[in-house]
Amino acid sequence: MIKINKNFAFQKIKRCLSNFTSSNVAIVEVGPRDGLQNEKQNIPTDKKIEFINLLSNSGLKRIEVTSFVSPKWVPQLADAKQVMKSIQRNPLVRYSTLTPNLKGLDDAIEVGSQEIAIFGAASETFTKKNINCTIEQSLKQFDQVVQKAKLNEIPIRGYVSCVVGCPYEGHIKPKIVCNVVEKMLEMGCYEISLGDTIGVGNPKTISDLLNELKLVVNNKMDLLAIHCHDTYGMALVNIVESLEHGIRVIDSSTSGLGGCPYASKNGAAVSGNVATEDVVYLLNSLGVNTGVDLDKIIQAGDFITNVLNKKSNSKVALALSCKKN
Numbered sequence: 001m002i003k004i005n006k007n008f009a010f011q012k013i014k015r016c017l018s019n020f021t022s023s024n025v026a027i028v029e030v031g032p033r034d035g036l037q038n039e040k041q042n043i044p045t046d047k048k049i050e051f052i053n054l055l056s057n058s059g060l061k062r063i064e065v066t067s068f069v070s071p072k073w074v075p076q077l078a079d080a081k082q083v084m085k086s087i088q089r090n091p092l093v094r095y096s097t098l099t100p101n102l103k104g105l106d107d108a109i110e111v112g113s114q115e116i117a118i119f120g121a122a123s124e125t126f127t128k129k130n131i132n133c134t135i136e137q138s139l140k141q142f143d144q145v146v147q148k149a150k151l152n153e154i155p156i157r158g159y160v161s162c163v164v165g166c167p168y169e170g171h172i173k174p175k176i177v178c179n180v181v182e183k184m185l186e187m188g189c190y191e192i193s194l195g196d197t198i199g200v201g202n203p204k205t206i207s208d209l210l211n212e213l214k215l216v217v218n219n220k221m222d223l224l225a226i227h228c229h230d231t232y233g234m235a236l237v238n239i240v241e242s243l244e245h246g247i248r249v250i251d252s253s254t255s256g257l258g259g260c261p262y263a264s265k266n267g268a269a270v271s272g273n274v275a276t277e278d279v280v281y282l283l284n285s286l287g288v289n290t291g292v293d294l295d296k297i298i299q300a301g302d303f304i305t306n307v308l309n310k311k312s313n314s315k316v317a318l319a320l321s322c323k324k325n
């Protein structure tokens, strides 16, 4: 079981952030970061900014804007500073960025990130491919980032990727995930997002994982979030399973865009995140309050898919647009 310092200031931030009743769920919109990071075509910076501005006015409270990573590794997000500096910030929204190391953190601080995310994994091979180190080395590096972020009073989110499966190592045992989650929480992350990076989870594997994680977090499920990719169409059932286990924070990407560039084995297509439109529709139909305006998310999705000249991966956006026409 993790040792969490109850007086730790970030616990307070966590409570403010997730002021849910049991019928409320928070959505973390990762479209501008996860959704766009793997796009090969040039996306003009002003279009990214316009996309984020549309999302900012949709009722979302948490938007992951971009990443402060090496532009050699993720060229699409090389304009991270400009994007962060130019978006119109809605005071009701918390804008976060990914930071793998101190350089990333310094950049994030410079442009006023209100939250940062460190990103580890439960697979050695994926960790090496994604951030060029071992899991142990990654945790040491993250610890430096977390200590400095704490000094700057910036809340830290942690990602753990490959929580049920890895493109290189196959099935991942819950025990390995529990170990990384525990270390990141002890370090000072206020929340860990569990990434089914290649969308191979199903309700059984997600349930098995969450049952083991409950022991790690001492049943405090508000320390966890779920981040599903929809490769086999399992994302929504996995989200329902997670809700039943007490998870109340869901990551999603408008239009279902996205995927990690380093999760693709032998150049295979990386599948998108679960679509925000589909998650909002699901939660609305369950009577769960998200505060998010579905029509506004669909508009933001129409905007970015037009920029990308792509069809939306959201079934809900498609169904509602057919209804209109």
Ligand SMILES: CC(C)(COP(=O)([O-])OP(=O)([O-])OC[C@H]1O[C@@H](n2cnc3c(N)ncnc32)[C@H](O)[C@@H]1OP(=O)([O-])[O-])[C@@H](O)C(=O)NCCC(=O)NCCSC(=O)C[C@@](C)(O)CC(=O)[O-]
Pocket: 034, 037, 067, 068, 069, 070, 071, 072, 073, 074, 100, 101, 103, 104, 105, 119, 130, 131, 132, 159, 160, 161, 162, 194, 195, 196, 197, 227, 259, 260, 261, 262
């Ligand atoms: C971690 C590194 C940097 C190590 O990369 P490295 O090559 O081992 O690091 P390095 O320290 O040797 O640096 C190499 C170059 O990058 C520069 N550099 C170094 N750090 C930074 C920085 N922060 N910002 C800007 N530049 C940086 C550094 O200055 C140097 O520049 P050079 O001297 O060659 O000109 C690299 O591997 C990297 O950037 N990886 C990022 C990969 C990534 O962003 N993946 C996608 C996000 S994870 C994901 O999508 C999964 C998730 C979160 O969504 C959840 C899920 O679905 O499971």
